[in-house]
Amino acid sequence: MKIAVLGAGTWGSALTILLNNNGHELTLWTAVEKEFNELNDTRTVKNLKGVKLDDRIKLTNDISSACKDKELIVFAVASPYVRITAKKAAPFIDRKIPVVNVAKGIEEDTLMTLTEIIESEFEANNGDKGIVTVLSGPSHAEEVSVGMPTTAVVGAKSREIACMIQDAFMSERFRVYTSPDIIGIELGGSLKNVIALAAGVIDGLGLGDNAKAALITRGISEIGRLGMKLGGKLETFAGLSGIGDLIVTCCSTHSRNHNAGFLMGQGKTMEEAMAEVGQVVEGVYSAKAAGKLAHVNNIDMPIVEQMNKVLFENKKAEDALSELLLRDKKDEHSGFDWDE
Ligand SMILES: NC(=O)C1=CN([C@@H]2O[C@H](COP(=O)(O)OP(=O)(O)OC[C@H]3O[C@@H](n4cnc5c(N)ncnc54)[C@H](OP(=O)(O)O)[C@@H]3O)[C@@H](O)[C@H]2O)C=CC1
Ligand SMILES: O=C(CO)COP(=O)(O)O
Numbered sequence: 596m597k598i599a600v601l602g603a604g605t606w607g608s609a610l611t612i613l614l615n616n617n618g619h620e621l622t623l624w625t626a627v628e629k630e631f632n633e634l635n636d637t638r639t640v641k642n643l644k645g646v647k648l649d650d651r652i653k654l655t656n657d658i659s660s661a662c663k664d665k666e667l668i669v670f671a672v673a674s675p676y677v678r679i680t681a682k683k684a685a686p687f688i689d690r691k692i693p694v695v696n697v698a699k700g701i702e703e704d705t706l707m708t709l710t711e712i713i714e715s716e717f718e719a720n721n722g723d724k725g726i727v728t729v730l731s732g733p734s735h736a737e738e739v740s741v742g743m744p745t746t747a748v749v750g751a752k753s754r755e756i757a758c759m760i761q762d763a764f765m766s767e768r769f770r771v772y773t774s775p776d777i778i779g780i781e782l783g784g785s786l787k788n789v790i791a792l793a794a795g796v797i798d799g800l801g802l803g804d805n806a807k808a809a810l811i812t813r814g815i816s817e818i819g820r821l822g823m824k825l826g827g828k829l830e831t832f833a834g835l836s837g838i839g840d841l842i843v844t845c846c847s848t849h850s851r852n853h854n855a856g857f858l859m860g861q862g863k864t865m866e867e868a869m870a871e872v873g874q875v876v877e878g879v880y881s882a883k884a885a886g887k888l889a890h891v892n893n894i895d896m897p898i899v900e901q902m903n904k905v906l907f908e909n910k911k912a913e914d915a916l917s918e919l920l921l922r923d924k925k926d927e928h929s930g931f932d933w934d935e
């Protein structure tokens with residue numbers, strides 16, 4: 596299969612390696628000229644140790660040749676660049692071929708998910724939204740690029756398209772499930788990044804494993820509340836792209852969100868933490884959007900609310916934590932039926 600991957604960052608490059616190993620014909624597009632030159636010269640990826648891009652992988656910074664005559668397009672640019680990349684690519688993408696978004700985020704101004712953004716840019720270009728799908732799950736690039744066992748789920752409107760993408764990505768070490776719940780998958784993937792920042796804060800403050808387990812559990816509970824209100828399915832939030840991705844992002848040393856939160860827990864500002872991590876920290880971009888979505892939909896998301904205060908209102912991390920612990924007493928779930 597001829598496949599273009601748009602975005603030669605850590606994740607785009609890891610998936611390019613996976614798809615190339617699966618026998619596909621890969622073209623990897625990069626927007627940033629400096630990155631293109633470095634990749635071309637070294638064929639190594641800055642943040643992926645011990646891997647090289649095979650000579651069969653074509654590199655380009657020309658979006659028209661990247662998208663031309665392909666059978667599948669993978670969108671792997673970080674969330675702030677999805678709209679501009681979709682706009683640039685739209686004239687060159689055949690609307691009959693599937694596009695799979697693998698980035699995780701929500702646009703702050705519009706509160707749109709990334710597949711919705713791609714569809715809207717495609718529609719603005721020629722009136723056709725195309726076939727836009729999502730692939731997500733607990734999948735750190737550092738592990739996928741060296742063939743460590745990983746699972747993910749592909750969300751698409753039709754089973755036929757989902758199965759086609761499943762076949763393209765599936766390998767002995769990369770197991771892919773299918774689902775029709777695109778919105779649930781996308782919300783799980785983007786909202787978990789905000790909770791993972793908070794998990795990092797807990798570790799940075801040295802508050803222990805009990806606190807982190809509580810955060811993960813209460814975190815998936817708020818993700819699920821908002822996600823279901825927006826049309827996602829409970830099973831999705833209990834699945835790979837929900838609790839699965841939340842666990843890995845809150846616990847892995849690879850997680851940029853966790854690492855940025857850790858630095859903030861140790862007293863660094865958001866800006867200092869992001870600079871030190873040096874790669875995209877998506878939770879910072881999604882936090883405000885998550886807060887706005889909670890507000891608009893009248894959903895209680897206390898962790899997201901406190902994380903926004905730490906990120907954007909200079910609230911001390913330990914004060915945010917205390918506020919979460921000192922909230923009004925309540926049932927664990929609002930829907931319990933009591934006997935009395
Ligand atoms: N790293 C991981 O393990 C995983 C990451 N993801 C998600 O994938 C997305 C990308 O993350 P990742 O690759 O790790 O991030 P990186 O920080 O490694 O790379 C940043 C990405 O943003 C792109 N970019 C930067 N500037 C521009 C621009 N001006 N126009 C267009 N694109 C630009 C880069 O493109 P280029 O290199 O072409 O310049 C690159 O693809 C994120 O949403 C992340 O949440 C999902 C699962 C796993
Ligand atoms: O989404 C990811 C793993 O599934 C990557 O998370 P980080 O962006 O926190 O590294």
